[in-house]
Each structure stands twice: as C-alpha cells, then as structure tokens.
Amino acid sequence: MYLGEYSGLKLGPATRDAFGEALKEFGAKNPKVVTVDGDVGNSTRTEVFALAYPERAFNVGIAEANMVSVAGGLATSGKIPVVASFACFLMDNAFDQIRMSVAFPNQNVKLVGTHAGISIGEDGPSQMGIEDVGLACSLPNLIVVVPSDAVCTTAATNAILAHNGPAYLRVGRGKVATVYTDGIDFQIGKAIQLRDGKDVTIIANGLMVPGALDAAKKLEEAGLTARVLDLHTIKPLDVEAIAKAARETGAIVVAEEHLHHGGLGSAVAQAVSQTTPVPVEYINVGDQYAESGDPQGLLDKYGLTADAVAGAAKKAIGRKVK
C-alpha cells in the first residue's frame, strides 16, 4: 500500500517529472534560465528543458564540483542557472562549491536534488540523498524546499525560479500520491494546513505528507483528531504555523524521508523549543544508512509508514503535561 492510499489519494507523477516540465515552461518565458548538468539530465528531467533549449543547456560531464561553480559564474554574469543532480551527488559531493560559489556570494543559482530519500529503492544507499536537507539548511542565504507531490513541485519550481537568490529544491524518483487535487496556494516559507484537529499536529514534507494524511485518518478511527501541516519550506521556516500548532494541539510529530539529524525534525524542534515547548516525536530514517530493496519494502522496513506516524502521534499525546 503506497503512502496516501489509505486516505484515498490517487497515485500521481513523480516529483522529478513535475520539476522537468515546470522548468521547461518557465524557461520558455524567461531566456535567462539555463541548465548545467553533470550527465544525469535524463534522470533529473532537466533533459526536458535541454531538448527544448539546447543552446541554453550545458552538460559538463561527471564533475559536480565544476558543475556548481560554472553555475555560480553564470549567475554572477546575470543568468538563472539550474543545477540538478541526484540529491547526494549534488549536495554532498559539491558541498564546498555550493558554499563558496553559490551560498556565500549569494548567487541566483537553483540547486535541484533528485532521487532523494530511501524510496529510490534498488540502487541502494550510495544513491540515496538522506543528509541533503541538513546540509542545505546549514548554509546561509539558501532557501530549502521539499515538495510533496507533482502539483506542489510545479508551484515550488516556479516559486524558486522567480525568487532572486539561491535555492535548493528536493524531489524524488518514484510516483507519489497526489495531495493537491484541488490546486494549491503555494508560498515560499508558508506551511499549508491540509486538515485540522485538536489532539496533535503532524508536520511533514515530501513523501511523508500523504503518509501524514493516512495517519490522521487512522487516528480519527481511534477517536483522536490530528492537524496536518505540509511544511514544504524548511528555510525560511514558518515558525508562526509551528508555534500555533504547538499552542493549539499541544503535541507534534515530524515526519520526513531524511536522517534524524539536520532535517525538518531539527528545524521544528528548534522552533518549538523557542516558542511553545510541547512534546515532539520524530518519524524519519534515523541515524543510519538504508540498503537496496523495493521502495515500498524499504519504507516499511525503515518505519516510514502511516502506522508509525500514528503511533508516534499517540506517544506524543501521551507525553502531554496533564
């Protein structure tokens, strides 16, 4: 059972596919948009743009460090370069280039990490970006966005391309449930409330947003109501929405397809501790590397399930100070 199926969501396109199409559309309107690839454009879907605008697409080969710094130079001269690779090869391999050629000089480069998370499946841990959000969030000037479905990804891609400054967008490999069937009001740095409840708030991003909706349904069946927030932007963080959730529901679960340290969970914990301290529980990959396997099997084995989220919610509710 895929995440979101329990709450009746239909399986939709992969977020990387939505990114590729949105990039091409935006590129049609803005001639400043260019791509710099590390020879995985057919995987990241920048190929869609490259086929439409070959003169604006550069493939520098398997050389992520050079790829990022070339983008930094193009941005310094006024272009809007989009640099996409697997999340791990982009963020981990070229981290210092992102620091020195993009973040520190505050250049208008858009970094897109695809194949994020353990749900890439069979290719295994070497290809799984599960530390990328933590790395990205550590850098000043960088906006960090993790969309949940194709609709959200299209909106996020447009938003970061329109934003004047560096940004990191994280997308996944496989098909995911469509959360936003009725359209989306997407604003960078603004959480989206998908349902309301009074006992607990589930804060999620990416693949775990449909998982959070499943969990909320399961909790409802157990007589508990959960608010669900899609916190697609981790930087800048919607502290107000988090504080409000803590104040009004008194307990929080954070669910993400990332390592325990440095991701959405860490960001939410900081916001909660500084505003309205309440119990917080975490559903994530933990402090470990995963393994090869089928995507659904991996999500189940590493605890990224609706049941795990619902269990964590009950635990957080149980920890409320009476």
Place this chain on the structure above:
Amino acid sequence: MPELSIDQLKAKAHEIRKDIIRMTTAAASGHPSSSLSATEVVTALYFGGFMKYDPQNPTDPTRDRFILSKGHACPVMYAAMAHAGYFPIEETLTLRKLGSPYEGHPNVRRLKGIEASTGSLGQGLSIGLGHALNARLDKTDYNVYVVIGDGEMGEGQVWEALAAAEKYKVSNLTAIIDQNGYQQTGATKDVLDLREFQPKLEAFGWHVQTINGNDMGEVVAALKVAASVKDRPTAIVSRTQKGFGILPLLEQEGDLNYHGKPLSKELAEKALALLG
C-alpha cells in the same frame, strides 16, 4: 583601460609591489610573497591594454572579467584595482580589519569589481568558465582571465574545468598559472609534484605558452598571443618566483617561501627601500 608601455608597466608593477608590502604589514597578516609572484601578470592585465573595464560602471555586462582563483594573493588585485581607479589606495591599508571590504580573501558582496569570492582553492577556473559561457549566450565577446596558483593545481576541480572549457571551446577564457614553485608547507615539487604543466594542458586541448612571468616583456607578449587565439581556451604557465622583488631580504630571512607571513615593520622598511 590604459595601455602602458613595457617600461611604464614595470614602473607600475614596482608601485603595486610597494602597496602589497604596505597593506600586508599594516594588516600584520596576509600573503605578500604569493602576491609578489603574480604582480607582473596582474599589472599587465589591468594596465597593458588587455582588460576592458570601467571603475565607474563595474557591472557593465560587456566588461572583461578578472578572477583571482588563488584568493590569498588578493593584495596584488586590490592594489591594481586601486591604481585603476576603483577606490583610493589609502583604503587598502584597512586590509583584513573589521568592517573593511578589503577582506583576507576576495568577497564579491563587499567590493565592486570582484567577479568571484575565492579562497577555497580550485573553484576560480570553473567560475570563470561560467562567465565565459555567459558571453556566448549574450553574443558578446568579453574575455575572462583567471589566475591560479601552481599548488592550487592539485585541486581536482581545476582539471574538471580544463576539460569542460575545451569541450565548449571558450576561446575567451585564459588561465594563467602562477607557478611560483611553493605552497604552504614547502616546494610544490616536494608536496605534490604535478611535473610539467605545458604538456598536460596541451593534452587537454588548450593552447599553452610557458613564460618567465616576472619578465614584463614576456608577459605582455604572451597575453597578446593569448588574445589572438580564437578556436580554444588558452593557458599561460607563468614561471615566477614567490616574493619576487624582495628576494634578497627573504634570502637573508632564510625563507624563500615566506608563505602567509607579512613583513615586520623593520623588514617592510627595508623592502620598500629595496624597491625604491
């Protein structure tokens, strides 16, 4: 963009050397010897008629770009930019001090006319390639000059950039390797011997010249040849001496590398006297 004669360029390089000594001694830190080796090259670029720039309009899209990939040698760039009219030379005496835009390594966000924030070695040529590709997209023909250290050539990213620049045949990109023979802990041949650069760079498809980079006549001649190459990127292996201009003093000090050390006030006075 002035176009000075060889003799005038030599005199200008002399002044710039003195400014390098003054600002690093005032800062009581910095890399004067690394700056001194590259002085002829940087002086020729700014004052030999090679670079087109306007200090009053430093973001002119058609300007030529200068990137100091070996960012620790920024005193030579700051001095040249001051002489070119970007800012008064007296200001550079605030080098490395709190609040000064003349930071220890170049920062594009603090100083107009800087094209790349460098200091983490290995990235300048890639950034320069980005600027060079932009010229193609904009259908302009500005040139991009990148000065790289010979120790810096140990960074793998430089070789990634060399390969990609050849792929895109960016003839408006010129890499100048300031081969002063030393890096932080010793001679480059002892630390990581990359051997001859010329055959390596030629094998990467670049046009390559090897010159005495502390001979102004050779520098000017090589830059003219580089500007005439229109079918591929060009490199100049600029063989220099670290601390050129004050070598007798460094010899007396028993340290011909003198890496990352400012001259004491006493030594600086001797250096300025030596430079005349």
